[in-house]
Amino acid sequence: xxxxxxxxxxxxxxxxxxxxxxxxxxxxxxxxxxxxxxxxxxxxxxxxxxxxxxxxxxxxxxxxxxxxxxxxxxxxxxxxxxxxxxxxxxxxxxxxxxxxxxxxxxxxxxxxxxxxxxxxxxxxxxxxxxxxxxxxxxxxxxxxxxxxxxxxxxxxxxxxxxxxxxxxxxxxxxxxxxxxxxxxxxxxxxxxxxxxxxxxxxxxxxxxxxxxxxxxxxxxxxxxxxxxxxxxxxxxxxxxxxxxxxxxxxxxxxxxxxxxxxxxxxxxxxxxxxxxxxxxxxxxxxxxxxxxxxxxxxxxxxxxxxxxxxxxxxxxxxxxxxxxxxxxxxxxxxxxxxxxxxxxxxxxxxxxxxxx
Numbered sequence: 001x002x003x004x005x006x007x008x009x010x011x012x013x014x015x016x017x018x019x020x021x022x023x024x025x026x027x028x029x030x031x032x033x034x035x036x037x038x039x040x041x042x043x044x045x046x047x048x049x050x051x052x053x054x055x056x057x058x059x060x061x062x063x064x065x066x067x068x069x070x071x072x073x074x075x076x077x078x079x080x081x082x083x084x085x086x087x088x089x090x091x092x093x094x095x096x097x098x099x100x101x102x103x104x105x106x107x108x109x110x111x112x113x114x115x116x117x118x119x120x121x122x123x124x125x126x127x128x129x130x131x132x133x134x135x136x137x138x139x140x141x142x143x144x145x146x147x148x149x150x151x152x153x154x155x156x157x158x159x160x161x162x163x164x165x166x167x168x169x170x171x172x173x174x175x176x177x178x179x180x181x182x183x184x185x186x187x188x189x190x191x192x193x194x195x196x197x198x199x200x201x202x203x204x205x206x207x208x209x210x211x212x213x214x215x216x217x218x219x220x221x222x223x224x225x226x227x228x229x230x231x232x233x234x235x236x237x238x239x240x241x242x243x244x245x246x247x248x249x250x251x252x253x254x255x256x257x258x259x260x261x262x263x264x265x266x267x268x269x270x271x272x273x274x275x276x277x278x279x280x281x282x283x284x285x286x287x288x289x290x291x292x293x294x295x296x297x298x299x300x301x302x303x304x305x306x307x308x309x310x311x312x313x314x315x316x317x318x319x320x321x322x323x324x325x326x327x328x329x330x331x332x333x334x335x336x337x338x339x340x341x342x343x344x345x346x347x348x349x350x351x352x353x354x355x356x
Contacts, residue, residue, distance in 0.1 A: 002082060004040070007049050013082075014072070017057045017065055059090065066095035066102075073104050081127075084111035085118055089272060092122045102127040108144075110134050113226055117272035119151035133225060135198055137191055138182070142222050146211035149223070155213040156204070156220040160186050163220075164195070165204060168228065177201040177228050199227050246299045247344045254295050257284045260342055263334035267348035277330045289329040296327060 103126030142154030
């Protein structure tokens with residue numbers, strides 16, 4: 001859809017880079033989607049729209065994209081990269097390490113929270129940052145404000161969606177959040193929503209920012225948007241209940257201990273990448289830490305064997321994590337809450353000075 005939608009209005013991308021992560025784990029599913037992609041490109045070209053062929057670039061090859069951006073900037077003076085947040089970060093880190101100046105480029109990204117650290121790393125290359133907030137069941141919910149108050153200040157596209165908040169307890173936690181609930185307003189919406197919960201929460205506010213989007217009739221802003229039932233890393237998402245099963249059943253049965261000895265910790269490393277640390281209690285005897293990681297990845301792959309949308313999400317997550325080496329082991333006692341509870345999924349708080 002990110003290719004077809006702008007192509008309808010004559011905006012055809014010059015390049016289409018794809019990690020093509022399904023290819024490595026499921027040949028049948030890969031063939032199905034590859035055939036659909038080739039058919040889409042073929043029909044587009046027969047209709048006079050020169051949609052580019054997908055070019056495979058794995059997660060450890062971001063310099064290829066950075067160099068293409070550099071060449072495009074030299075030839076045309078401008079360039080837009082549309083991708084996921086962590087993929088954008090990888091490209092910009094590679095550009096900076098190679099001494100490439102991306103001034104004049106814009107990076108539009110979504111799919112995971114664009115934290116202050118991530119955005120700082122991206123803009124350090126000279127590129128302009130533009131957040132976007134989509135979800136697959138609907139499309140684009142919000143796009144970045146031109147006069148933002150933080151790194152994820154978005155204008156709600158309220159001509160197509162109505163949004164209310166409703167208190168919701170986070171799965172595996174005692175914390176309450178004001179969950180987003182959406183209702184579609186247009187007959188052309190891909191799906192009909194009536195107070196549909198999106199698994200996200202954040203801040204909704206109406207304020208005057210002075211940018212063009214406000215003058216076009218979008219006065220509402222979304223900020224600090226987070227998912228409360230999924231962990232998000234490298235644009236891969238993991239349903240909390242599935243990871244809880246792995247932590248509480250799979251790992252104890254394989255390596256010993258109990259559900260109190262394993263915990264998944266989401267945190268940012270020094271470069272701003274979202275990393276997942278699997279905390280394993282020091283009392284658990286593990287000869288090979290890589291075996292623990294492989295057990296988690298294998299369990300995810302087995303989850304993807306069952307049919308359904310969740311199986312595709314699990315497969316994409318497993319493949320992405322494996323490519324990016326996202327999951328790492330820490331021999332550490334699982335973290336307790338202020339009330340002494342041990343939650344299986346723990347998101348490390350951002351430093352106080354980085355919160356808005």
